[in-house]
Amino acid sequence: MTDLTLKGLETGRAQVRGGVRMVPLLRRRPVEGLRLHPRLTGGDIAVVGSQRRPRYIGYVPHAYVATWGGEAASAAYGTWLSEVERGAPSGAEAERAAREEAAGAPPRIKLFGLRRQVQRTDRTRLRFLPLHLAMEGYLSLHFGGPDIAWKEWSRTTLRRGLSPREEDSYLGVQVRGLAEALRTFEIVRGQCGVALYVGDELASVVVTPHPEDYRALHPTLVLDMFGEAIYRNATFVAESPHLHAPLRTRGVSDLAGLRAALEEQRASWRDFHDETMLAPLTDADYTLTPVYRMGEFRLDRFLPSFDPARTNHIGEAIVREDGEPGYLKTFVLSNAQTKRGHLLSKLAAAGWHLDATAASLATDRRGLITRMRSAGMEHLLRQDILDRFWAGNPNP
Structure with missing residues (x-):
C-alpha cells in the first residue's frame, strides 16, 4: 500500500460555473522527456483482444499516445485513428447505412478492435485508453472467484468466477453543466491539469506533463467516464459557492504590502484546497500495479483500500522515478x-x-x-x- 502524491503541482485559483468547480493544477516547469497526445478512435465501442474471444468490451471515446525520449520534445497534436479499424465499412456500405439512418432506422454502432489496452506503437510511443486501465483493474478485482469449492457457492461462480461483471458509468457530456464549464473556463498560464468538482465532490483529477498537452486534452474531458455520484450531484445540486480566503488589508499602505497580502491569500487557498478538498484522494492508501515501463517513466494503475466510510478513487498514472506524476487521471467510485x-x-x-x-x-x-x-x-x-x-x- 502506498499514498498518492501530486509532487511538482501547485493549486491555482478556482473557477465556478453552476455546480461545477474547476481548480487549475500548475507546474513551474513541464515534466521533461514526456508528452501526451490525444488520439480519437473514430468508433463507439472497442473490443480488446481477438474478435473471436474478446477480453474486454467497452465504450472508448478516445485514446492517449504517450511519447518519451528525444521525440517527446515535439509539440502536442491530434490525429485520427484509422489503421486499427479492422473491417471498416466500404464506401457503398457506409452510404447504405446513412440512407437507413435517414429513413428512421436506428444508428449503427461503430466497432473497432484493439489487441490490448496498452500497446507500443513505436520505439518511444505508447497508446493506451484513458481510465479503462483503471476500470479494468477494478473489474478484475478477485475476478477468478473462490479458490476452494465451498458448498455455498453456485456452480457458475466456481466454474467462471465473477464473469460477467459489469459496472455503470456516465459520459462527461451527460454530466449537467460540464460541457458549458469546459467551454467557458479559462486555461491559465502553466496549467498542466485540473481538479474537477461537481457539487463540491471531487469528480476527477487530471494531470498532463506539459501545458500544451493539457490545452489539447481539455476538451476531451466531456468524453471521459464519471461515476454515479457525480451524475447525481450535477442533476440535483444547483450551484457551488465561491470559496475564497479574505484579503488582509489592515496595515497595507503600498504595492509591496498589497502583493504580500495577495500572496498570503493565495497560500491560504492552496492550503485549504490541498489539505481539505483534495484529502479524499491524497490521504488514502492505494495498491499500485505497474503496467508498462517507459524509459525513466512507469505506467501504473491503482486501487484504493475500499473503506466504506470514505470516498474511494481508482485511477492510473505515469510516474517518473523521483515520484513526480507526468500523467494522472482518477475516477470516483459510487457507494x-x-x-x-x-x-x-x-x-x-x-x-x-x-x-x-x-x-x-x-x-x-x-x-x-x-x-x-x-x-x-x-x-x-x-x-x-x-x-x-x-x-x-x-x-x-
Whole structure:
C-alpha cells in the first residue's frame, strides 16, 4: 500500500460555473522527456483482444499516445485513428447505412478492435485508453472467484468466477453543466491539469506533463467516464459557492504590502484546497500495479483500500522515478461500487469462506448475505442458500 502524491503541482485559483468547480493544477516547469497526445478512435465501442474471444468490451471515446525520449520534445497534436479499424465499412456500405439512418432506422454502432489496452506503437510511443486501465483493474478485482469449492457457492461462480461483471458509468457530456464549464473556463498560464468538482465532490483529477498537452486534452474531458455520484450531484445540486480566503488589508499602505497580502491569500487557498478538498484522494492508501515501463517513466494503475466510510478513487498514472506524476487521471467510485470492492476484498482475505468473512465483518452469515444482496452479489451463491435466507432461516 502506498499514498498518492501530486509532487511538482501547485493549486491555482478556482473557477465556478453552476455546480461545477474547476481548480487549475500548475507546474513551474513541464515534466521533461514526456508528452501526451490525444488520439480519437473514430468508433463507439472497442473490443480488446481477438474478435473471436474478446477480453474486454467497452465504450472508448478516445485514446492517449504517450511519447518519451528525444521525440517527446515535439509539440502536442491530434490525429485520427484509422489503421486499427479492422473491417471498416466500404464506401457503398457506409452510404447504405446513412440512407437507413435517414429513413428512421436506428444508428449503427461503430466497432473497432484493439489487441490490448496498452500497446507500443513505436520505439518511444505508447497508446493506451484513458481510465479503462483503471476500470479494468477494478473489474478484475478477485475476478477468478473462490479458490476452494465451498458448498455455498453456485456452480457458475466456481466454474467462471465473477464473469460477467459489469459496472455503470456516465459520459462527461451527460454530466449537467460540464460541457458549458469546459467551454467557458479559462486555461491559465502553466496549467498542466485540473481538479474537477461537481457539487463540491471531487469528480476527477487530471494531470498532463506539459501545458500544451493539457490545452489539447481539455476538451476531451466531456468524453471521459464519471461515476454515479457525480451524475447525481450535477442533476440535483444547483450551484457551488465561491470559496475564497479574505484579503488582509489592515496595515497595507503600498504595492509591496498589497502583493504580500495577495500572496498570503493565495497560500491560504492552496492550503485549504490541498489539505481539505483534495484529502479524499491524497490521504488514502492505494495498491499500485505497474503496467508498462517507459524509459525513466512507469505506467501504473491503482486501487484504493475500499473503506466504506470514505470516498474511494481508482485511477492510473505515469510516474517518473523521483515520484513526480507526468500523467494522472482518477475516477470516483459510487457507494455501491465501494461496497462491492470491500466485500470482495474481505471474501478473498478469508479464502471465500462465508463464516470467516462474516466474522471479519463483525456479523453472522445472515448479515453477510444481506450485505451481498445489497451490493448486487447474491447471484454468486447457490439458490438453496438464498431460498433458506428468504425463508428466514437464521443460518442459511
